[in-house]
Amino acid sequence: MLRDKQLRLVYSLLKPALRMAARFNVPVRAIADLVRLGYYEVLAKQGLSGMEIARVFDQTPRHMRSLAQRLNSDFFAAETDVGIVREVEEAVALNQPTKQQLPKLLPAADPEALDAAVAQLLSDERIEIGEDGHLSIGRRYVVMTSDGFNQRIDALNHHLDGLYRAAVQRLIHDERRAVMIKTITISACPDELDAYLKKLEGELRRELAALEESATFAGQSGQRFTLGLAVSAADPELKEN
The missing domain is CATH 1.10.10 (Arc Repressor Mutant, subunit A)
Structure with missing residues (x-):
């Protein structure tokens, strides 16, 4: 059974x-x-x-x-060239390492790919480097965006990974604290919904930034969560291609 x-x-x-x-x-x-x-x-x-x-x-x-x-192969470019950025960010959040300590935390990663990932995260302000050389999560909430195909595949992987973790925690372990799987179907005018989503994104960024700042101040920046949002038309006849 x-x-x-x-x-x-x-x-x-x-x-x-x-x-x-x-x-x-x-x-x-x-x-x-x-x-x-x-x-x-x-x-x-x-x-x-x-x-x-x-x-x-x-x-x-x-x-x-x-x-x-x-x-x-190139088939896994999203995982090897882009996904490493998220792996480095996660390692920084959990360990606050120096750049020299990262290879031990991510032994399977190519050293040059690690250096490139760190450089990108610093440029995007997702992480920052302290006077002691240790890396930490950036104090500002910055969204990583790109129109490239591999970046979109990486974003999809990240979203689905969060969904998988939520399914495990909620459906298998029946955890209820700081875990949610919620789907709501509504009727709305597309223009009004689009305006609402833009407003929601702006408010979400500000509120998440406050949560991250509070966690950092409390010394709990290593306690990471994945929040995923998806909105789509409920019409089953989606446009082809």
């Missing part, structure tokens, strides 16, 4: 991806290939060795090596 419930949860989380696949007429074989690749990526990031992952897959280590090679 427990396994049935676990599979039911996985199935529901797969549905958005499968709807996107149906939208693009992706063959089932290609979907299965993406699932294998994605599962390998997740297990590898959890620290499992190639041999251990092979046992999970019930396949030979040779098959795992081919998947490992694909992780270094």
